[in-house]
Amino acid sequence: MIKAGIIGGAGYTGGEMLRILINHPNVEIAFVNSSSNAGNLISDVHTDLFGDTDLRFTDQISQDIDVLFLCVGHGDARKFLEANPIDEKVKIIDLSQDFRLSRNSSIQNRQFVYGLPELNHVEIRTASNIANPGCFATCIQLGLLPLASKGLLQSEVHINATTGSTGAGQSLSKTSHFSWRNNNLSIYKAFEHQHLNEIGESLAQLQGEVKEALNFIPQRGDFARGILAAMYLESDLTEEQAYELYESYYANHLFTHVSRENIDLKQVVNTNKCLVHLEKHGNKLFIISIIDNLLKGASGQAVQNMNLMFGLEETAGLKLKAAYF
Numbered sequence: 001m002i003k004a005g006i007i008g009g010a011g012y013t014g015g016e017m018l019r020i021l022i023n024h025p026n027v028e029i030a031f032v033n034s035s036s037n038a039g040n041l042i043s044d045v046h047t048d049l050f051g052d053t054d055l056r057f058t059d060q061i062s063q064d065i066d067v068l069f070l071c072v073g074h075g076d077a078r079k080f081l082e083a084n085p086i087d088e089k090v091k092i093i094d095l096s097q098d099f100r101l102s103r104n105s106s107i108q109n110r111q112f113v114y115g116l117p118e119l120n121h122v123e124i125r126t127a128s129n130i131a132n133p134g135c136f137a138t139c140i141q142l143g144l145l146p147l148a149s150k151g152l153l154q155s156e157v158h159i160n161a162t163t164g165s166t167g168a169g170q171s172l173s174k175t176s177h178f179s180w181r182n183n184n185l186s187i188y189k190a191f192e193h194q195h196l197n198e199i200g201e202s203l204a205q206l207q208g209e210v211k212e213a214l215n216f217i218p219q220r221g222d223f224a225r226g227i228l229a230a231m232y233l234e235s236d237l238t239e240e241q242a243y244e245l246y247e248s249y250y251a252n253h254l255f256t257h258v259s260r261e262n263i264d265l266k267q268v269v270n271t272n273k274c275l276v277h278l279e280k281h282g283n284k285l286f287i288i289s290i291i292d293n294l295l296k297g298a299s300g301q302a303v304q305n306m307n308l309m310f311g312l313e314e315t316a317g318l319k320l321k322a323a324y325f
Contacts, residue, residue, distance in 0.1 A: 001027065033058055149249060
């Protein structure tokens with residue numbers, strides 16, 4: 001059994017990590033760290049886990065583990081590792097943005113591999129440390145990687161993507177209160193969202209320099225979870241050629257599926273899947289990509305990476321069903 005520790009277990013991504021690992025056939029949860037909840041039952045915070053576990057949060061950290069998940073806020077993972085050196089035998093999967101970019105991908109003697117399986121499947125299998133991708137970045141990249149793999153990102157890409165309220169994390173803010181978010185829609189960080197940096201690095205990894213702009217307009221939706229990204233660019237591909245390219249690229253990737261029928265968000269909520277749909281309109285290729293931001297966009301993808309790192313079946317613990325109604 002793989003012994004796993006979780007840092008930051010009280011938040012949304014920590015809760016999703018617990019829901020997966022409690023039922024994972026190859027994992028034993030060694031500890032769940034939360035300084036603000038130390039001593040409390042996990043089910044007192046994540047009340048849906050009542051009856052599933054008697055584990056309690058702790059403020060202690062054990063080195064007697066095989067893998068450590070950092071379910072902490074941006075900037076906090078690097079601070080944690082600087083303050084708490086972890087034995088090099090322990091693999092680390094970080095869900096923050098601290099180690100995603102190549103210029104920031106190391107600390108002490110640890111080098112982090114960017115953990116998008118559809119991009120770095122081989123590298124992840126031999127990695128000791130993973131920087132889990134961002135949720136918007138995952139959704140958008142999975143819509144564009146096949147084109148980049150053939151050098152076909154030759155025009156500006158226009159991206160409009162809407163995320164659920166859980167994407168903002170559990171801490172309250174002006175834009176996360178129910179009374180503000182409900183029946184509301186807003187745009188934020190237009191053209192300058194931080195995930196553009198990791199998207200750019202990944203596309204360049206496949207295509208080389210991407211000279212044209214990625215015009216990204218993020219939106220806050222009035223639903224809890226999920227991301228829908230709608231993208232278009234100029235392309236000489238026919239619709240059939242585009243489908244053949246995407247189906248070929250994702251043929252051996254178990255969680256990303258290309259649908260020739262239109263798709264909707266409920267098809268992926270509560271799953272680790274990404275669905276991609278394509279349409280051709282004149283000289284424009286239109287791409288829809290959808291994921292659950294907390295699963296394929298965070299904790300589910302982190303477990304997928306763990307499975308690859310430890311030589312397990314990639315889908316272990318992740319055969320989750322969509323909650324369609």
